[in-house]
Amino acid sequence: MSESELIHRSYDKLSIGFTDHSLCARCGTCAGVCPVSAIDFDEQFYPRLNHKRCIECGLCARTCPGAHVGFSDLNQAVFNRKEPAPGFDGYVRQIWVGRATDEGIRSGGASGGVVTALLWDLLKNGVVDGCVATRMNRKEPWRSEPFIARSYSDLLDSQGSRYTIIPINQMLAEIRNTVGRYAIAALPCQVHGIRMAIRSIPDLAMKIVLIIGLFCGGSLEPYAITELLEARKIDKNKLARFEFRGGDWPGRIRAIMRDGGTKNLHYSNYKDGAYIYLISLYMPRRCQTCVDGSNEFSDLSVGDAWTRDNRGNYKSRSCSKILVRTAQGEKALLEARERGSIQAHSVTLDPSYRTHKIQTQRKGIAAPLRIERWRRKGLPVPDYDKPLPQTTLKESFSERIVTGCLYLGRFYWIRFPAIKLLTSYGAMPLIALRVWIKNRKYRNSNKL
Numbered sequence: 001m002s003e004s005e006l007i008h009r010s011y012d013k014l015s016i017g018f019t020d021h022s023l024c025a026r027c028g029t030c031a032g033v034c035p036v037s038a039i040d041f042d043e044q045f046y047p048r049l050n051h052k053r054c055i056e057c058g059l060c061a062r063t064c065p066g067a068h069v070g071f072s073d074l075n076q077a078v079f080n081r082k083e084p085a086p087g088f089d090g091y092v093r094q095i096w097v098g099r100a101t102d103e104g105i106r107s108g109g110a111s112g113g114v115v116t117a118l119l120w121d122l123l124k125n126g127v128v129d130g131c132v133a134t135r136m137n138r139k140e141p142w143r144s145e146p147f148i149a150r151s152y153s154d155l156l157d158s159q160g161s162r163y164t165i166i167p168i169n170q171m172l173a174e175i176r177n178t179v180g181r182y183a184i185a186a187l188p189c190q191v192h193g194i195r196m197a198i199r200s201i202p203d204l205a206m207k208i209v210l211i212i213g214l215f216c217g218g219s220l221e222p223y224a225i226t227e228l229l230e231a232r233k234i235d236k237n238k239l240a241r242f243e244f245r246g247g248d249w250p251g252r253i254r255a256i257m258r259d260g261g262t263k264n265l266h267y268s269n270y271k272d273g274a275y276i277y278l279i280s281l282y283m284p285r286r287c288q289t290c291v292d293g294s295n296e297f298s299d300l301s302v303g304d305a306w307t308r309d310n311r312g313n314y315k316s317r318s319c320s321k322i323l324v325r326t327a328q329g330e331k332a333l334l335e336a337r338e339r340g341s342i343q344a345h346s347v348t349l350d351p352s353y354r355t356h357k358i359q360t361q362r363k364g365i366a367a368p369l370r371i372e373r374w375r376r377k378g379l380p381v382p383d384y385d386k387p388l389p390q391t392t393l394k395e396s397f398s399e400r401i402v403t404g405c406l407y408l409g410r411f412y413w414i415r416f417p418a419i420k421l422l423t424s425y426g427a428m429p430l431i432a433l434r435v436w437i438k439n440r441k442y443r444n445s446n447k448l
Contacts, residue, residue: 013056015064017047022285023066023380028146028167029193030060033201037173044222045167062200065192066286068383074195074297078326084386087354088364089323090296093330095353096322097305098337098344106318108159110245111304114320114342115185115212116155118302118332121341122183123155127332128209129180132171133158142225142236146171148182161244161251163275164220165284169193175207183210187219188292195297210332213298217279217362218290224282227412229255231420232265245270249318250304253423266423268431271306277422280402281409288406289371289382293363300329307352312439321353365391366399373399 017024030047031039038053039060047060075081075091085091099112105120106113119131130148135157137143146168149155168190175182186194191213198204229236232255240258245251253265253274266274295301301323305316322344324330336342347353368388371381409415421427 013058013061014049015047015060016066017064018049020067020380021046023382025066025189025193025286025290026165026167026284027065027187027190027193028170029063029065029172029190029197031167031170032172032176032193033059033063033197034173035059041167041170045165059200063193063196065189065196066382067380069192069292070385071296072385073199074192077195077199078297085296088360089294089354090292091325092323093326094324094346095348095350096324096333096344097316097319097347097353098322098342099319101340101343104156105159108156109320110159110161110251111249111320112318113159114322114344115214115302116159117342118212118336119149119183119185120152120155121336121339122210122332123150124152125335125339127181128183130182131155131158132168132175132182132184132186134162134166134168136162136242140236141239141241142229143222148174160246163244163278164222164224169197172197172204175204176201181207181209183212184208185212185214186298187214187216188295188297189216189286189290191295191297192292210328211298213295213301215295215301215303215359216290216293217275217359218283218287220278220282221284224278227416227419228253228265228278228423231416231423232263234263234265267425267428272431272435274423277419280405281415281419283406283409286382288403289367289374291363291367291371291384291386293359294323296325298329299326300324300333305353315352321347361395361398365389365395366402369396369399370403 015030017026017030024046026045031041035057036053036055038050039047042048071084072082075083075085079091081091098114100106100109100114100117102117102120105116109116119133122128123131130150132146133149133155134144134146137145144162144164144166146166148171149158168186172194184194191211194208194211198208225242226236229239234255238258239255241256243254243256246254250269250271252269255263255265257263268274302320305319305321307315309315322333324333333344337344369391372388374381
């Protein structure tokens, strides 16, 4: 019997990635929970099965967050509440804004190094024995990889945002098989998988003491980096390090070369002229149907503090917003603050620090609309037990336009010329127009 026939025979006992790539989150949970190490990944991080090892235990199917995420069950497990959380941010105890006090951590972070500072505080004070994080592969610095950081230098290696797909939950295998306690910094889909794994493997609950959730507007396909390098005519074999947000806040995409030189891959910064284009061309199909952008089931969620005042100026430059969700998250934050690992102040009573509008539109409005529309067309979509939000005709039209752009991004002959143009000097007028429109909105809102 062929491998495909074996997979089909036991498809109900396997995670969705073996039968439908469009629903696979590529989070790595299936490999992380497999008791016989029968799962690894191909070049694009989709799971592969060693059918000779597979014992058809069904564990990878039960913990897979690709085809189904039960928000009611996860709310019950994490918050002891069955009802849906109010608003896009989910259940929140407190909201803080902060940054690392350690200069090495603060300067290396995308927005003040809060995540790294929290992990280092846990590690250096013996609360955990290791921290699950990501880094650029040292031999192939255009590729990202998960690892367990066990030292200060390890954590410095993990700094900086990495927006491409990384199956970080494969590290659950090492957690299961080693003695110790761990903290994890992960994206929403990965946290869904971790929480589902904890429900199926109770020992993990004793070993994972803190889950730091990262805000997410959507990941990028693994080949996004190599195509960016190709577009700017940079030889990847001469690359020493790749940075999505290098330099001064908010950072810019750049290549650090082996000869010590730095090459910027676009002519603006991350916020105004990079991520918006990348996410429109390289967002995976499964990310397009994710409805959790604020990492609802983490112990605390961390993201950029993009909040602006009524003049359009950032209130908290080079800082992160922290949504405290659980007692464990509150304890970790307050202890790190008391020990001087982070500087932070509460903004719980300031409504402007709720998740910004674009993020809410992308994950809280457009994604549910897309799911419902694709479901009516008979296309495979994930199953969420969340009600469809009330939307306007304008929001529905906007979702269709965005989805059309995402569809075009599937074709190399369209996306590559587009990204080549959008990262060139020729895109500067478009960026200037976008910034002008944004500033005009703030000026008009201030007049009301």
